Amino acid sequence: MLNPSFPSSAYFHVPFCQHRCGYCDFTLVAQKDHLIEAYLNAMAEQTAKLGEGIELKTLFLGGGTPTHLSIDQLSRLFETIFSHFRLAEEYEFSIEANPLNLSTEKIDFLKQSGVNRVSLGVQSFDSDILTFLERDHRSDQIFEIVKSLQSRISNTSLDLIFAVPGQSLDGWKQTLQTAVQLNVPHLSTYGLTIEKGTSFWSREKAGFFDLPQDELAGDMYEFALEFLEEAGLKHYEISNFARPGYECRHNEVYWTGYPYYGFGPGAASYLDGVRRQNHRSVITWLKKVQAGESPIADQETLAPEERAREAIIFGLRRRAGINRREFQERYGFDLHQLAETAIQTNVEAGLLEETDTHLKLTSAGCLLADSVVVDFL
Numbered sequence: 001m002l003n004p005s006f007p008s009s010a011y012f013h014v015p016f017c018q019h020r021c022g023y024c025d026f027t028l029v030a031q032k033d034h035l036i037e038a039y040l041n042a043m044a045e046q047t048a049k050l051g052e053g054i055e056l057k058t059l060f061l062g063g064g065t066p067t068h069l070s071i072d073q074l075s076r077l078f079e080t081i082f083s084h085f086r087l088a089e090e091y092e093f094s095i096e097a098n099p100l101n102l103s104t105e106k107i108d109f110l111k112q113s114g115v116n117r118v119s120l121g122v123q124s125f126d127s128d129i130l131t132f133l134e135r136d137h138r139s140d141q142i143f144e145i146v147k148s149l150q151s152r153i154s155n156t157s158l159d160l161i162f163a164v165p166g167q168s169l170d171g172w173k174q175t176l177q178t179a180v181q182l183n184v185p186h187l188s189t190y191g192l193t194i195e196k197g198t199s200f201w202s203r204e205k206a207g208f209f210d211l212p213q214d215e216l217a218g219d220m221y222e223f224a225l226e227f228l229e230e231a232g233l234k235h236y237e238i239s240n241f242a243r244p245g246y247e248c249r250h251n252e253v254y255w256t257g258y259p260y261y262g263f264g265p266g267a268a269s270y271l272d273g274v275r276r277q278n279h280r281s282v283i284t285w286l287k288k289v290q291a292g293e294s295p296i297a298d299q300e301t302l303a304p305e306e307r308a309r310e311a312i313i314f315g316l317r318r319r320a321g322i323n324r325r326e327f328q329e330r331y332g333f334d335l336h337q338l339a340e341t342a343i344q345t346n347v348e349a350g351l352l353e354e355t356d357t358h359l360k361l362t363s364a365g366c367l368l369a370d371s372v373v374v375d376f377l
């Protein structure tokens with residue numbers, strides 16, 4: 001059981017990659033491994049004021065690419081983490097990884113260190129798509145890595161991207177079929193978005209490529225919903241599918257509004273009702289920590305109504321939706337009184353549905369979730 005006033009989850013951001021993929025706007029530096037030493041010292045500095053033995057039900061290392069760090073470097077990071085935290089009996093310890101930096105030795109090390117879930121940035125099994133996305137692994141390397149991972153850490157998730165320029169519906173179907181054949185218990189699927197500041201942004205503006213039409217992207221998403229459900233992977237969140245019992249527990253903490261620690265550049269935390277966000281620039285974050293200053297760029301204490309509205313926005317991401325009675329008990333607002341117009345408009349548009357107990361997105365609503373949740377702000 002999670003406790004709303006007691007954090008039992010922590011996120012550590014590892015902002016290093018071999019190179020920056022053209023579509024990526026995450027907080028990271030590429031080809032700057034000389035900063036890893038300073039980063040590890042800064043992470044030790046940032047956690048120094050925590051006590052000891054804080055119990056975590058979920059621990060998540062994201063990036064960047066956490067597995068870009070060597071075994072020695074990861075070992076130092078784990079030493080920092082476990083000087084303050086310990087894992088609860090039924091814990092989930094996830095790490096994000098890229099196929100190319102997962103040697104058997106590293107997988108064994110992760111397993112020995114307690115990692116019991118790996119989220120692998122596969123993105124596609126199609127060599128042309130991988131080249132377009134500027135990924136550094138090849139299609140044929142993925143199978144070996146997934147096999148090696150599965151034999152050691154069976155709770156493996158694959159990230160896949162759809163709506164890539166040049167990708168056909170058949171190509172996407174093939175990618176999903178291959179993923180299902182690999183028999184992993186969890187898949188995440190994301191439509192390609194082009195963010196300002198990425199190299200894809202300027203290339204798209206210059207007319208080097210066009211994103212697929214919304215209709216094709218919609219068909220790809222709908223196919224994933226049907227095909228993966230049939231394959232036993234339940235659609236439990238807008239972008240996530242899992243076999244029963246393999247839903248990502250750490251992400252559920254975010255979606256259900258429970259508190260969590262967050263460390264590293266760009267990391268967010270939610271503690272004592274206050275949301276904090278660290279500086280997104282790795283260099284600024286490092287300099288702040290080295291100078292003994294706070295690396296927090298923004299912080300916000302949510303008023304009760306803001307908390308309730310935020311709970312709707314996150315809660316609708318889950319296919320189970322929002323339990324109206326639990327919502328009222330936890331946030332002190334009746335869902336309908338708080339958002340009658342937004343609910344009515346979206347139910348009439350076929351984007352939301354109400355059951356006796358829950359308010360949730362329909363399949364069509366999942367595709368347009370961003371515009372649905374705007375109505376609840």
Ligand code: SF4
Pocket residue numbers: 016017018019020021024025026028063064065098121
């Ligand atoms: S490997 Fe992942 S985190 Fe790193 S640059 Fe590419 S997409 Fe971004």
